[in-house]
Amino acid sequence: MKTIKKPLFSFGIFSLAAFSLITGCQKKEKLPQSERDLLISAAFMEAAVQDLKSMADEAAAGNFVTFKSGQAFFSGNCATITWDTTSTPKVITIDFGPVNCLCADGRYRRGKVIITYTGPYAADGTTITIQTQDYFVNDNQVIVTKTIQNLGPNPDGQPVFTVVAEGQIIRTTGQTLSWNSERQRTWIAGYGTPEFTDDEYQISGFVQGSTGQGLQFNIVTLSPLWRQLTCRWFKAGILKIQRTGRPDLEIDYGNGTCDGIIQVTRNGQTYTINLE
Secondary structure, X not given: OEEEEOOOOOOHHHOOHHHHOOOOOOOOOOOOHHHHHHHHHHHHHHHHHHHHHHHHHHHHHHHHOOOOOOOOOOOOOOOEEEEEOOOOOEEEEEEOOOOOEEOOOOOEEEEEEEEEEOOOXXXXXXXXXXXXXXXXXXOEEEEEEEEEEEEEEOOOOOEXXXXXXXXXXXXXXXXXXXXXXXXXXXEEEOOOOOOOOOOEEEEEEEEEEEOOOOOEEEEEXXXXXXXXXXXXXXXXXXXXXXXXXXXEEEEEEEEOOOOOEEEEEEOOEEEEEEOO
């Protein structure tokens, strides 16, 4: 067993978190508060899941012994990272400790993230499971079980992964967001290099969930999301949020520019939202 005290690198956490900073619309009308609440809840969910994925991705490089980037993103030595290479499957424990620690992304974390794996991240057939244990982000409890399986390359030689997740987020307000999801993630660039800066993914699939107010929703992919790890937002892709008895929400992330601007369409009206 090997224990190292070092910061942890992650770029996945900004994917949707800035939804809460809605700043403008094309039309004078504003999105109803219930729609805004749903977008914010979905944003928090997506941010938390992407955060955990990025932790696993970075720890996975170098056969789970070194971080792919070779850099530190979380400041203050927040995470104690322990590798147990004698167990089957092998285990990595990322321990932020029992009290809040301020990380370089401006978020406080405490608790543990536990990663089990059957082989190197890039190896065909590898299965990675991510679970949280008493894990909090800005005092919001994140309860997640996530399984990633490497299906091998597609006809273009790009690694393909299935990502299945379920969990709950218990907000500081006492509200609970529950969901389950199944997605396919294709590593479209950077899989042949040691750097993280050229990594890009396409993501498609579905999410089913419910808000603390009992609102049931589905999120389906109309056009695959395009994610470049050096960009805080998805650079392209279209999602649709469906609710029984309520208008669909269509979210368009744009045409490839890393600008943090999306279009939300509801009942034929399109609202421009700046994620900055």
